[in-house]
Amino acid sequence: MVVRRSRTVAAPVDEVWRIVRDPYHLPRWWPRTQRVEGVSNAGWTSVMVTDKGRSVRLDFRVAGSRSGERRRWTQEVEGSPFERLFSSVAYEVALSPGAAGTEVALEMEQKPRGWARFGGLMLRRAGRRQLDDALTRLAGLLEGEPT
Numbered sequence: 001m002v003v004r005r006s007r008t009v010a011a012p013v014d015e016v017w018r019i020v021r022d023p024y025h026l027p028r029w030w031p032r033t034q035r036v037e038g039v040s041n042a043g044w045t046s047v048m049v050t051d052k053g054r055s056v057r058l059d060f061r062v063a064g065s066r067s068g069e070r071r072r073w074t075q076e077v078e079g080s081p082f083e084r085l086f087s088s089v090a091y092e093v094a095l096s097p098g099a100a101g102t103e104v105a106l107e108m109e110q111k112p113r114g115w116a117r118f119g120g121l122m123l124r125r126a127g128r129r130q131l132d133d134a135l136t137r138l139a140g141l142l143e144g145e146p147t
Helices: 013-020 023-029 114-118 120-143
Strands: 002-009 033-037 043-049 055-066 070-075 086-098 101-112
Touching: 002 120, 013 023, 013 086, 013 101, 013 120, 023 033, 023 043, 023 120, 101 120
Parallel strands: none
Antiparallel strands: 002 101, 033 043, 043 055, 055 070, 070 086, 086 101
C-alpha cells in the first residue's frame, strides 16, 4: 500500500533539503517524533509518542539519497513490535524546484501482514493524515509559521 502527498513550500530547494536530510530535524517536522538518537550515515532511532503518551522507539535506515532531490528511509520492523503488523515500511521525500518555492512530495509504502492486510482503508487514512501533518509542519518551519 502506497500513500503519496505533496505540497509547495515557499523556500528554496537547498533550504528544504537542509531540513529533510538531517534526522536531528525530525522532531521539528515529523509527526509524533519526540527526539532522535544514534544518528549515523546509515540510520537513526526515533523516539515517538503514542496517542496515550507512551514512548516507542523506531529504528530507521537510509535506503537511498540523492543530494537536493530525494531521500528514502526504511523502518526496521524485524524484531520490533511492528513486525506482527508490517513486513516492511518505507518513506521517501522528493524535492523539485517550482515557481513559488519547492514542491515537496512525501511517499509512505507499507506492506501489511496478518490481520493488518484487511485494514487498507484505515491504513491509507492514517498515512494521509501523517504525511499531511508532516508537510504542514515542514511548511510552517520553513515559512516561519507556528506549527
